[in-house]
Amino acid sequence: MTGDTVRIVEVGPRDGLQNIKDVVPTATKIELINRLAQTGLRTIEATSFVSPKWVPQLSDAKTVMESMKLSVAKGDISFPVLIPNLKGLGAALALDVQEIGIFLSATEGFSRNNINCSVEESLERARAVVDRAREQNVRVRGYLSCVIDCPYDGRTSPLVVLRMAKKMLEMGCFEISLGDTTGTATPTDIRRLLETLLREIPAAKLAGHFHDSFGQAIVNVKEAYRMGIRAFDSSVGGLGGCPYSPGAKGNVATEDVVWLFENMGVNTGVELTKLAHIGDWITQQLGVSNGSQISSALVAN
Ligand code: HMG
Ligand code: MG
Numbered sequence: 001m002t003g004d005t006v007r008i009v010e011v012g013p014r015d016g017l018q019n020i021k022d023v024v025p026t027a028t029k030i031e032l033i034n035r036l037a038q039t040g041l042r043t044i045e046a047t048s049f050v051s052p053k054w055v056p057q058l059s060d061a062k063t064v065m066e067s068m069k070l071s072v073a074k075g076d077i078s079f080p081v082l083i084p085n086l087k088g089l090g091a092a093l094a095l096d097v098q099e100i101g102i103f104l105s106a107t108e109g110f111s112r113n114n115i116n117c118s119v120e121e122s123l124e125r126a127r128a129v130v131d132r133a134r135e136q137n138v139r140v141r142g143y144l145s146c147v148i149d150c151p152y153d154g155r156t157s158p159l160v161v162l163r164m165a166k167k168m169l170e171m172g173c174f175e176i177s178l179g180d181t182t183g184t185a186t187p188t189d190i191r192r193l194l195e196t197l198l199r200e201i202p203a204a205k206l207a208g209h210f211h212d213s214f215g216q217a218i219v220n221v222k223e224a225y226r227m228g229i230r231a232f233d234s235s236v237g238g239l240g241g242c243p244y245s246p247g248a249k250g251n252v253a254t255e256d257v258v259w260l261f262e263n264m265g266v267n268t269g270v271e272l273t274k275l276a277h278i279g280d281w282i283t284q285q286l287g288v289s290n291g292s293q294i295s296s297a298l299v300a301n
Helices: 012-016 026-036 061-074 086-093 108-115 119-135 158-171 187-197 217-226 254-263 272-286 293-300
Strands: 007-010 081-083 099-105 139-145 176-180 206-210 231-234
Touching: 007 254, 012 026, 026 061, 026 272, 061 086, 081 086, 086 119, 099 108, 099 119, 099 158, 108 119, 119 139, 119 158, 139 158, 158 176, 158 187, 176 187, 187 206, 187 217, 206 217, 217 231, 217 254, 231 254, 254 272, 254 293, 272 293
Parallel strands: 007 231, 081 099, 099 139, 139 176, 176 206, 206 231
Antiparallel strands: none
């Protein structure tokens, strides 16, 4: 081991399930979260409190979080939820949620399509959510989408990402998760983006959230690590995708991230074999192919 550590934010139960066509039984979601909680993962994004008209797949958020309450009380694993507005925050606070993720876009097109408002309006909305959450001692993570490319507006300038990330940090987010929402980034894009961001933002305040539409997500993780990033979002079995980013595939698979780092001598704290079996199980439950070759290979052997 190098003595180095990375922090993995498992987003499978949220990003992974928000775009599945068939209804996923609530019991399966709860089972997934409980199984993931046995692998050493310390942060598992459980669901989102968004409008059920926009994302019906996660309309059972309340039931899912009620079932997590016991584990939340243990205090050793964090189960953050995604929050778009004060209404969602109210519902989450009523369930004693300790950490939330707000989500904004660097680009107008995705902002309007995903949360039905302009970027400027989204900053106002987010500020109100962050203020209220912090009054209640709730930690707030910030997601920033379309940091490389936007399904509606095309390529994104790193300077625009820098401006947004700084605003989100100033409003009180403890970290900004940089979303390659479309999954079109290559390591060159990641390097260029981080060269700009790291001039003004410490690496410890940034995380990578890379979708895998073109099979580059794992090399993007490696490049971001090389540039100093130590927190990565990933999804068991490579599940995931946003209903408002047409054609985007799942997140980088958690199994692949763990395999990469553990073989580099970097500690993830996650038990890979257990995780691989969960990836195999959940993809079978959902009737989708397993997005992690590592997972398939480990389960087969
Ligand atoms: P809107 O239609 O402009 O809002 O949606 P509204 O205030 O007019 O509300 C419409 C209806 O939704 C009303 O119900 C509200 O009460 C209800 P009605 O009166 O018509 O019966 N409503 C809610 N219900 C429950 N919880 C709420 C809530 N808010 C309103 N929180 C809104 C605006 C933001 C709500 C909507 O656009 C929305 O929910 N969008 C979320 C879309 C989403 O979840 N996308 C996926 C997550 S983001 C992502 O995946 C990217 C990420 O992974 C990073 C990356 O990859 O880049 C994070
Ligand atoms: Mg995502």
